[in-house]
Amino acid sequence: MPSLPGFTVDIDQNPYLPVGGRDVSAVVTVTADASGDMPSPGPGGPAGGSEGSAEIIIVDCSGSMDHPTSKIREARAATAAAVDVLTDGTWFAVVAGTTEAWAVYPTDGTMAVADDVTRAEAKRVLREMQANGGTAIGQWLRGAYQIFQSCPATLRHAILLTDGKNQHESPEELAAAIGLCEGVFRCDCRGVGTDWEVKEMRKISTALLGTVDIVPDPAGLAADFEEMTRGAMSKQLPDVLLRVWTPQQVTVRFVKQVAPAIDDLTGRRVTSGAQAGDYPTGAWAPGESRDYHVGVQVNAASIGAEMLAARVSLVASSADGQQVLGQGLIKATWTEDEALSTRISPGVAHYTGQAELAAVIQEGLEARQQGDEATATSKLGRAVALAHQAGNEDTARLLAKVVDVVDEATGTVRLKKKVEAADEMALDTRSTKTVRVKKG
């Protein structure tokens, strides 16, 4: 196994508990080293012999993509733009999705290795891509799953574009397909227009450790696809696990990614040894930094006692074995000094607010759709106040398209009479995006 880059693990917590206190929580900032022996990006890469990365672009080719025709046209252009920024040596394929998954390039359902020739071939072939058929997104995922099996790459990423709901298969079929793909490849999901469902796409992006977003105007697809592909190309370290070791009698209450976006990983624990569990974090780029909020419950001990409440480590997992790349300690100490035990660490306070912000936005939008204006006003008002407090300027801007803000500090708002569907969906998809703690 090559020597992998290290991770720096910083713990922001107040370890002091009052007499009888049991809940310990900490914000864990994980940062991959900016340099190190990263695996090469592909079989043609400088290190040679590395298994590299693989990219599949899945484009919705249902009949609705032709209405307006700009959707399928821009989707073709966006796919071409993504193909153009693939690093030489990257495995890639393009899939058209209807009620089935069609291998557009390469046509035999395998993957090509990116170079000037294959990129040109792919762009020529995808001009023939037509919008004609239904929508069964589970089938698209299964198709991508099959195609990924044809190449040895360990860094597997897909881009999935849709313009509508998953009409031609059951939610169970989609869920089964998501389950099949979990841990096999990562997937960023995009919806073009406003006829698709945020919740449906979020299920896929959450399980497959990716993002979800709306592209209201098809003209915006090319730039977005290019950016996603560049992002995927920058990831060089596959399958990193967040391992949480806890002493006996200590239970993990939650493990959440809280930056750059909120993603509750609690239910995704895979037991690894008697007192440890692993949570997937996907692939990492050099220098990339993310925050996690970890909460555990310990048994209360006497004043002055000190214990290790949890040990958080980053573990690289591959066929060759596992390697710990960095670790940090979450501690607990009991004190009678209330000045110590009542202090809340800045990181924990900040992300508790950010999690509430995401929740009140989603609850507020849901209430609004159900015509419960009182609940919607109070939830979205709270969201405005939280976004203002924490400095989430992007979220505040999106909120202002859904409500009229009377006073942002107190969260006094009025629901707008008319709201663009695209604005509402943008607020929903981006509700989980967080800002980090203000420094200084």
Added chain:
Amino acid sequence: MTYRCPSCGQPFDAADGFCETCGSPLAPAAVSPGADAGVLECPVCSADDSAAPAGVSAEGYCESCGRKVPTVRDHVELDIGVAAGVTDRGLRHSRNEDAMALACTVGPSGPAAVAVVCDGVSSAPRADEASLVAVRAAVRVLLAAVRSGDDPAAASVTAALAGGRALADLAGPAGAPAATYASAVVDEAAVTVCWLGDSRVYWLAADGSDSRFLTTDDSLAEELVASRLASVEEAMASPQAHVITRWLGADMPDPEPHVARFEPAGPGVVLVCSDGLWNYRPEPADLAAMALPAAQADPLAAAVTLVKFAVDAGGADNITAVLAPFPPVWPESLSRR
């Protein structure tokens, strides 16, 4: 007068460095052990016989229940006959950053006890190691000097500076470690004390009449009192009461240790202690009432009493108390071994 070897009990000549019979060095020094001493195991988990023994992580936590595993250093009792000491983590601190070293020897003028106490400054890095290396280095210098009959006052200053150099060697990117320092040489003629910071030496008179401070703290509180800006009560109540103004540390290359010589009028006991003890009972007469008369015959029992008192009173800091009876008596108990 005949002295017996503490190791084999045979008589020996005071001028020699080693026992003629068993070859033991005649100046045994006892130093409170460091964190590396002894095999550690979690007391909570090892109490359960049915469970497999749990390991201890590199950071000192039990791999089973997660508790900080007490180190040998959390509570140490040393007894070398002519002096005895106890150091304890207390209740509030997660480790013991106090250290003590005791030694006895027979110099040209008779038996002598040597005691050194350091209190690592918690706000500086590696406070636990700092106090330990300082007492180790200092006691070595003091012992050699007393054995060869050097002037105890000059030797005390040299020893304190040696302790300071040993501690300065620990300085690194995280900063300069620091510690308080207090030493006492108790021979048949006098008590020689040396100090920096707010660890103290007390004279506790056997007849209760003349107990007194042998040191004056290098602290803001003491400066306030000395300059008549505050009463003792007001000064000790201020938040800066424990801010020390001199210490051993790489950031204080020439700390100018204080040295003083005291000739007791009668028998009694010398107490060398850290602020973890005197915070709860600062007055010499009060400490004497607690330690005496036990301290004269059984200094360890008296030191245990003092430290237990401070733990029971709150144990807010690490606590160290070393007692050395005056005049020093080569213990009969050692010769019976």
